Structure formats: structure tokens, C-alpha cells
Amino acid sequence: MSMASDRADYYALLGLLREASQEEIKHAYYEAAQRLHPDKNQTAGETELFLEVQRAYEVLSNVKRRAQYDATLPKESTPLLFVKDTVEYSRPNLVRLEEPQLIYVLLEMSPRNADEKIPAPPLNLCLVLDRSTSMQGDKMDLVKAAASQLMRTMRSQDIFSVVSFSDRAEVIIPASYQTDRTKLQSRIQMIRTGGATEIYQGLEAGMQEIRRNLDTQRVSHLILLTDGQTYGDEQACLQLAEEAASKKVGISGLGIGNDWNDIFLDALTSRTGNNSAYISNPQEITKLLMEKFNSITNTLAEDILLEFKLGEGVSLNYAFRLQPEGGPLVLDSPMHLGPILQDTPLTVIFEFVVEPSASKSAQVGLLDGSLKMAMAARPMPVPPLRVRFEQSVSDTPGDDPPPLSIIRALSRLTLYRMQERAREEAQAGHYESATRHLKNLAQHLLDQGEKDLAKTALLEANNLERMQSLSENGGKEIKYGTRALLLSAAEVSK
Amino acid sequence: MIVCSKCNHTNMDGAMFCSECGAQLIGSDVLTTQNMSMDVVEESAKRDAHSSKPAPSAVLNTWITLHLMDTGQMLPVSDRGEFTLGRISEGQPIMPDIDLSPYQAYANGVSRLHAVIKRTASRILIMDLGSANGTYINGKRLNPNIEHPLSNGDIIALGKLKIQVLLKTS
Numbered sequence: 001m002s003m004a005s006d007r008a009d010y011y012a013l014l015g016l017l018r019e020a021s022q023e024e025i026k027h028a029y030y031e032a033a034q035r036l037h038p039d040k041n042q043t044a045g046e047t048e049l050f051l052e053v054q055r056a057y058e059v060l061s062n063v064k065r066r067a068q069y070d071a072t073l074p075k076e077s078t079p080l081l082f083v084k085d086t087v088e089y090s091r092p093n094l095v096r097l098e099e100p101q102l103i104y105v106l107l108e109m110s111p112r113n114a115d116e117k118i119p120a121p122p123l124n125l126c127l128v129l130d131r132s133t134s135m136q137g138d139k140m141d142l143v144k145a146a147a148s149q150l151m152r153t154m155r156s157q158d159i160f161s162v163v164s165f166s167d168r169a170e171v172i173i174p175a176s177y178q179t180d181r182t183k184l185q186s187r188i189q190m191i192r193t194g195g196a197t198e199i200y201q202g203l204e205a206g207m208q209e210i211r212r213n214l215d216t217q218r219v220s221h222l223i224l225l226t227d228g229q230t231y232g233d234e235q236a237c238l239q240l241a242e243e244a245a246s247k248k249v250g251i252s253g254l255g256i257g258n259d260w261n262d263i264f265l266d267a268l269t270s271r272t273g274n275n276s277a278y279i280s281n282p283q284e285i286t287k288l289l290m291e292k293f294n295s296i297t298n299t300l301a302e303d304i305l306l307e308f309k310l311g312e313g314v315s316l317n318y319a320f321r322l323q324p325e326g327g328p329l330v331l332d333s334p335m336h337l338g339p340i341l342q343d344t345p346l347t348v349i350f351e352f353v354v355e356p357s358a359s360k361s362a363q364v365g366l367l368d369g370s371l372k373m374a375m376a377a378r379p380m381p382v383p384p385l386r387v388r389f390e391q392s393v394s395d396t397p398g399d400d401p402p403p404l405s406i407i408r409a410l411s412r413l414t415l416y417r418m419q420e421r422a423r424e425e426a427q428a429g430h431y432e433s434a435t436r437h438l439k440n441l442a443q444h445l446l447d448q449g450e451k452d453l454a455k456t457a458l459l460e461a462n463n464l465e466r467m468q469s470l471s472e473n474g475g476k477e478i479k480y481g482t483r484a485l486l487l488s489a490a491e492v493s494k
Numbered sequence: 495m496i497v498c499s500k501c502n503h504t505n506m507d508g509a510m511f512c513s514e515c516g517a518q519l520i521g522s523d524v525l526t527t528q529n530m531s532m533d534v535v536e537e538s539a540k541r542d543a544h545s546s547k548p549a550p551s552a553v554l555n556t557w558i559t560l561h562l563m564d565t566g567q568m569l570p571v572s573d574r575g576e577f578t579l580g581r582i583s584e585g586q587p588i589m590p591d592i593d594l595s596p597y598q599a600y601a602n603g604v605s606r607l608h609a610v611i612k613r614t615a616s617r618i619l620i621m622d623l624g625s626a627n628g629t630y631i632n633g634k635r636l637n638p639n640i641e642h643p644l645s646n647g648d649i650i651a652l653g654k655l656k657i658q659v660l661l662k663t664s
Contacts, residue, residue, distance in 0.1 A: 091508060099495060102508035353506065399586075400626035402510065402520070404603040404654055411518065414511040440515045 009073060010056035012383035013049075017370055018070075022061065029057040082375065083301060083340060084112045085385060090406045092398030094391050096359050102317075103352050105366065105389045106406050110345030111300055118342065120297045121376035122157040124218045126175065128206040130226040131164045132197040139256055139282045140193050143225055146286040148185045150293055154178060159218070161209035162188060165202030166195025175209040197228035200236045203251075207240060210249055219299050219376045220249040223292060225285070226265075227256040234264055241271040245336060248302055248374050250274050252292055256282060258472040262479065266327065273303035273336035275327030278480040280473065295324060295341055301373040304337040304346060306387070308369030313358030316367070318351040318417075322409055326416075326483040333369070340373075349409050350389070365390045409486070415444055416482040419457075423479070426470050435464045441478070453481040520600055557613055561658035562597050563649070568660075576612035578623070579652060580605060594655060603627035603653025611644070618644045618661055627653035 011018055014028040036050035059065045090104035127147055131140065147162060151173075154160050161175035172191060173184050206222045214220060222244065230237065244251055253265040253276040265276035279288055310316055319329040321337060324344040329335055340346045352366050366389040373382055401407075418441045425434035438461035445454035460474040496505045496519050503514035510520050560569040569592065571577060580590030581599035586606055594604050605625035612619055619641040622629035629636045630651040636642050644650070646661040 090510060095507065097507055100506055102506045104508075104510070354508075400605055401600050401603050401653070404627055407510065407520075407601060407603065410510050414513075414516050417513070418516050437514075444516045 009383070010060055010069065013053055013056045014060070015372055015384055016060075017384055017386060018073075020060075022063075025057070025060050029053065029061070033057075082112055082118070082382075083109055083373070083385070085109045085371070085387070087387075087389065088403045088406060089389075089391055090402045090410075091391070092400050094354055094359055094364055094393045095397050096393055096395050098356050100353050100355050101359065103354060103366065103391060104402075104406055104410065105350045105352065106347065106403070106409065107350070107387070108345050108347045109301075109304060109340050109371070111340065111342060118300065120342075121299065122155070122159070122218050123296060124159045124175070124210055124213045124215065124220040125154075125293075125296070126161045126163060126206040126209045126222045128202040128222060128224045129162065129164045129172075129191065130166070130197060130199075130202065130224075130228060131191050131193050132166045132195055132228055133193055134197070134228050134259065135256075136193040139227060139285075140191070142282045142285045143256075144188050144191060146289045147188050149286055150289055151178060151181060151184060151188070153290070153293060159213050161206070163202055163205045163209060164191045165198065165205065166193075167198045167201065168195070169201040169205035171205060171209060175212050197226065197230055198233055199224070199226060199230035200233035200240065202226075203237055203240050207244060207249070210244075211247075214247055214249075216248075216374065217376050219296060219302060220247070221296050222249060222251045223289070224251065224253045224265075224268075225256065225289075226253070226260055228259055229261045230264070237264075237268055238271065241268050245272045245303065250296070250303060250339070253277070254279055254285070254288055254292070255476075256285065258476065262476055267330075270327055270330050271336060273305075273338035275321075275325050275338075277325075278476050280477065295339075295344075298341045298343060299339050299376070300342045301340045301375045301382075303339060303374070305372040306333070306335040306337055306369055307372065308333045308335070308367050308387075310352075310367055311358060311365035311390075313355035314364065314366050315353045315355075316350060317353050319348060320413055320416075320486075321346070321348050322413075322486050323347040326486045334372075337371075347409075349406070349413065352389075359393050361393065363390055363392050411448075412482070412486045415441060415448075416479075416486060418444075419478050419482050423470065423475055426464060431464050431468050434470075435461050438464065438478075441482075445482075448485075450481070450485065453478065453485075456481070518601060557662050558611065558618065559660040559662075560592075561660055563656040563658055565597055567597070576610065578607055578610045580608045582606070594652070597655065599652075599655060602655035604655050605653075608652045609650075618659075620644050620650060625652065 014025065014032055016024060016028050032053045036053060038047050038050060059069050086108045088106040094101060094103060127150065129143055129147065151160060159175050160173065160178050162173040164170055164172050172187050178184060202224065210220050210222060241251055249272065251269050251272045252274045253269045255262060255265055255276055256279045262276055269275050277288055279285055316331050319331060319335065321327050321329055323346060324339065324341045329337065337348055338346055354364055358364050368388050370384040371387050372384045375382055418437050422434045422437040422441065425437065438457050442454045442457035442461065445457060456474055456477050460470050460478065463469065463471055495507060496509055498505060498512035498515060498517055498519060500517040501512060501515040503512055505512055505519060512519055556570040556572045558571050574591065577591035579592050579594060581595040581604050582589055582593045583606065588607060590607055603626065607623050608625040609623055609629045610621050621641045622636045622638040624638040631642060631648055644659050648659045650657050650659060
């Protein structure tokens with residue numbers, strides 16, 4: 001493609017849709033100007049970008065000049081050069097009803113040209129390692145080995161740092177290009193266990209290292225490895241994750257063993273479009289850490305941001321990312337959908353409830369918004385992509401069966417949600433219904449040929465019945481096991 | 495509202511799986527309350543007759559047998575030179591000649607009128623009738639409304655429902 005077409009127009013530069021209001025233009029300009037101001041920016045080229053942004057604002061903020069400028073633009077808004085999106089609905093139409101109804105929407109975003117390899121952007125990666133007393137022994141040794149191996153895998157253009165924490169944090173390796181790896185390895189070996197787990201301490205120190213090298217042309221990511229629960233600082237952690245998300249820093253969590261709080265770690269990581277993973281056996285630490293690393297280096301577009309408004313009489317019940325890594329999504333706008341990888345599309349399923357009042361019109365707008373993305377692999381900002389989920393209303397249900405991709409995704413998502421529900425019920429003391437849901441889950445797992453997971457679910461159902469509690473590892477095994485099933489469902493449907 | 499046939503839980507219209515017991519809601523009503531036309535009843539009566547002991551005349555006239563690969567069932571087709579494949583559900587104006595709903599047609603994405611197979615003097619042809627999830631021969635998706643020749647042993651898929659075509663070679 002020619003250089004000219006690669007050049008972002010003023011709208012793309014500010015991350016705006018063509019029909020943006022003056023208010024939105026002003027807001028986008030302030031945001032970009034703050035980020036790119038010569039007093040603050042660190043990367044070569046950002047000062048030019050700053051001047052360009054100012055030029056864009058001067059034109060777009062003036063109604064007359066904006067109209068003149070618009071006339072010079074090609075008719076259709078610039079198509080996204082690297083990404084395409086497809087939308088599928090569970091039903092060909094909605095039905096005019098006196099009661100609420102459900103509809104599912106599957107959104108997939110994938111590389112436009114799968115064969116075209118885009119050079120992997122350099123990383124700004126920080127490992128945050130829990131060194132609390134409970135990590136003592138094998139766990140700590142295996143974490144050290146995994147960290148050392150990860151460091152050896154780093155490429156010369158990558159920036160890498162390591163932080164360890166208990167109830168306070170230490171920087172083991174400050175963020176920089178790593179040359180003397182043997183020396184650094186010995187520093188990792190020196191980490192000693194001791195103390196309680198205060199995740200905020202580790203996160204803040206890790207973010208501090210990442211902040212030194214924030215750069216739009218790098219993928220910034222923090223990987224937290226922990227085996228314990230944090231107490232009292234959850235809110236501070238979540239706020240830090242919000243800050244990370246606004247700076248396009250991803251946070252992933254790897255939980256080791258049975259005692260960490262998976263719900264908290266999911267809440268933390270999903271704020272940046274990422275998720276938590278469960279390491280039941282410490283022997284798997286290296287494998288999972290390397291998998292995580294590979295997916296980060298494979299990033300095509302970092303965290304896709306969905307800004308949206310729901311239609312009148314429409315509510316969003318649930319949203320779940322099926323690929324590249326399964327995980328529930330926070331339902332607020334803007335929603336962090338997660339990354340698109342070069343070899344794996346981003347697939348998200350949404351569940352909408354349509355109220356009777358909405359089904360009175362001929363067409364229901366479920367969701368109207370835009371998808372914004374940052375691509376470290378691309379120097380120029382990518383224009384946002386307009387997204388509209390809408391469906392017509394008829395008196396009778398449509399003829400065609402739902403697309404297979406949706407049936408398959410939901411058959412697995414149903415299991416994940418049953419698990420979620422059973423755990424919530426157990427927590428709330430509703431043991432009877434929790435037991436019933438776990439037993440149902442076990443039956444379906446068995447039907448789908450997942451014997452081991454079915455057995456675990458049944459065992460937990462028995463635990464609930466007899467002792468009125470779930471075992472920590474059983475609960476996590478079922479959760480991450482049903483999540484893994486979702487991923488395989490997404491792969492099969494391709 | 496959709497009432498789950500397994501646990502009687504009431505789900506919202508448009509739900510595809512029961513939120514209480516996880517059973518698949520769609521298609522299950524097709525299996526329990528079948529509204530069949532006489533045409534199809536005859537067709538399935540022939541099927542049943544075949545599965546116990548095939549009448550010699552039926553075997554003689556059978557020019558194509560559909561082997562449902564997931565369940566292993568065989569559906570011989572004899573008297574028609576042309577038949578449509580699909581699944582029957584309530585309030586449907588045009589019925590398929592062969593109803594595949596007993597074979598998980600809905601879950602496999604078979605449309606109500608999915609495809610047609612016919613016999614000509616020289617060849618056996620299949621045509622996709624603009625189905626939602628497509629018709630495939632040996633894994634290759636067919637363009638809708640265009641006839642494609644079938645050979646003995648070909649595996650066709652209606653959506654994800656796989657059927658091996660066994661032709662009588664004379």
C-alpha cells in the first residue's frame with residue numbers, strides 16, 4: 001500500500017468518527033494534547049504528532065474549515081487497513097412480544113490479511129512476583145526458573161523489568177534493555193521468601209517500572225504471579241488497573257495453587273482487557289508464562305475498546321470473550337474487549353435483553369458505538385470502527401436456525417455460567433440450588449465427553465451436600481476447566 | 495417464554511439453553527411435539543420398515559441411501575426421483591420430503607428447506623437451497639442454487655450434519 005493511504009486523516013488522528021460532535025472533538029483533542037505534549041512525551045516522533053494533532057484540531061473545531069476539509073476526504077470513511085470485523089446474530093429477527101426476549105450477538109475481529117505478517121512490536125514488560133511466605137519451596141524455585149527463562153527469550157529490542165513483593169516491594173531488575181543476562185539471572189536467584197501478600201505494593205512498583213518507558217510503539221504489559229489473597233487493598237489495585245488501562249498497559253494474572261482470589265484477579269485484569277489463568281501444578285508455571293509471553297509478542301492490536309450506548313429498552317446482560325483468552329468482560333462503556341493476535345481473532349459474545357416496549361418498533365437498535373484500537377505495530381493512529389448491532393422485528397419467529405458458531409459458543413458458555421452461578425449460590429449459603437446446578441453441570445460435562453471435569457463437579461456437589469462448602473481447588477478447576485472448553489469451542493467453529 | 499422440557503424452568507424467549515439445567519432449548523420442541531404431514535409419516539414408515547427387515551421391492555428400487563454418520567442410521571430412498579432435505583417445525587408452509595429433525599438437525603444447523611437431491615438419466619445431483627449454514631460435499635462449500643454432481647461415497651454436510659451418500663451402482 002502507498003504511503004499516502006497509510007497516512008491517517010484528521011479524524012483518525014484524534015480517534016474520532018466522521019460524524020463526531022464539536023464536544024467530542026474538543027474532548028479528543030485535550031486528551032491527545034495532554035498525552036503528546038512536548039513537556040511529557042518521551043518517544044521520538046511524538047512532537048511531530050503533537051503538532052499534527054494541533055493542526056487537526058484547528059481545522060475540525062472550526063465549522064467552516066471542517067466542512068471544506070470534509071469535502072476533500074474520500075466518500076467512505078477509511079476502511080481499517082489491518083482488521084476486519086464480522087457480526088452474527090442468534091436469530092434472524094426479533095419477535096413482537098409482550099414479554100422480554102433474549103438475543104445473542106457474536107462479534108469477531110480478525111487480521112484483514114492473515115498471510116501478511118506484521119513485525120512484532122517491541123515490548124515493555126514487567127514481571128511482578130509474589131515472594132510471600134507461602135511461596136516458599138518449590139513454588140518460588142519454579143517461579144525463579146520461569147522468570148529466568150522468560151528473560152532469556154527477550155529480544156534485544158525488548159525492555160524488561162522484574163519486581164518482587166510481599167507486604168512491600170523491591171525492584172529486582174529495573175526497566176531497561178537487558179544485556180548482561182547472567183548477572184540479572186543471579187539477581188532473580190537472590191529473591192527470598194517472607195512476609196504477607198499485598199498485591200498493591202507489587203503492582204504499584206511494577207507500574208512504576210513500566211511508566212518509565214511508556215511508548216505508543218511498544219506493547220506494555222505487566223504479568224502478576226501470585227499464590228495468595230490480598231486484604232484491604234483491592235480497591236487501590238482496581239484503581240491502578242484503571243490507570244494502566246488508560247495508558248494502554250495490559251495486566252495479566254497467573255494464580256498458583258488454591259488460595260488466591262480468582263474473582264479479584266479477574267476483576268483486576270479484565271479492566272485492561274486481559275484475564276487470569278490458573279496454575280494448579282507449579283510445574284506448569286514456565287509453560288503458562290511462556291504462553292502468555294508468546295501471545296503478547298503476537299499482538300496485532302492491543303486492547304480493543306468498545307464505546308457504546310444501548311438502544312432504548314435494551315439491556316446488556318452478559319458479555320464474554322471467547323478468544324484469544326476466555327474471560328468475562330466488565331459491562332460498562334468503554335468496554336475493554338482485549339487484544340487481537342496475529343494468529344487468533346478476538347471473539348466476543350453478548351447477551352441482550354429486549355423489553356416489550358422496544359419490540360414495538362420495526363427495527364431495534366441493540367447497541368451503537370465505536371471500536372477503538374491502538375496498534376503498537378503501526379506508527380499512525382488507527383481510525384475507530386463504527387459498530388451497530390440492530391435487528392428487525394416481525395410478528396413471527398424467523399425461519400433459520402442460529403449460526404453454528406453461536407450454538408457452539410453458547411453450549412459451552414452455558415456450562416461456564418452454571419459454574420459461576422453455583423459458586424455464587426454456595427457463597428450466599430444457598431447450598432441446595434448450588435448442589436443442583438453443579439450436578440446438572442456434571443451431567444452436561446459428561447455428555448460432552450469431559451469425564452475428568454464432570455467428576456470434579458460431582459465431587460464438589462457432594463462436598464456441598466455434606467459439608468456445605470466447595471473446596472478451593474475444585475471450584476477453580478471447574479471454572480478454568482469450563483473456560484478452556486470455551487476456547488476449544490471457538491477454535492472448532494472456525 | 496420457553497419452558498424447558500427437562501426441568502420446567504421458564505426461560506426468556508430467544509434463550510437457546512436452559513439457564514437452570516443447561517439443556518438445549520431450541521430444537522427440543524421439534525423432537526417432542528412433531529407436527530408431521532402424511533407425506534412424511536409415510537416416508538418414516540418406510541424407514542422403520544427398512545430398519546427391521548427391508549422389503550425386497552424397496553431394496554430393488556432404492557437408488558440412494560443416506561448414511562447419517564453421527565448416529566450410524568441408514569435412510570434408504572426409493573420411490574422419488576427428487577427429494578428435499580430439511581427439518582420440520584411448527585407453522586412451516588413448505589415441508590421437506592425428508593425430515594432430519596430426529597437426527598439433531600437443529601443443533602447441527604440444518605435449515606427447514608436445506609438442500610435437494612435429484613436423479614437424472616446420467617447423474618445424481620445436489621443443490622443447496624440457500625440454507626443458513628451451507629451444504630458441503632467432502633468439506634467443500636457449495637454455491638447455493640447451483641446443482642453439483644454426487645458420487646458414491648461422497649460425504650455431504652448440511653451445516654454440521656454429516657451424511658454419507660451411498661448410491662446404487664447398476
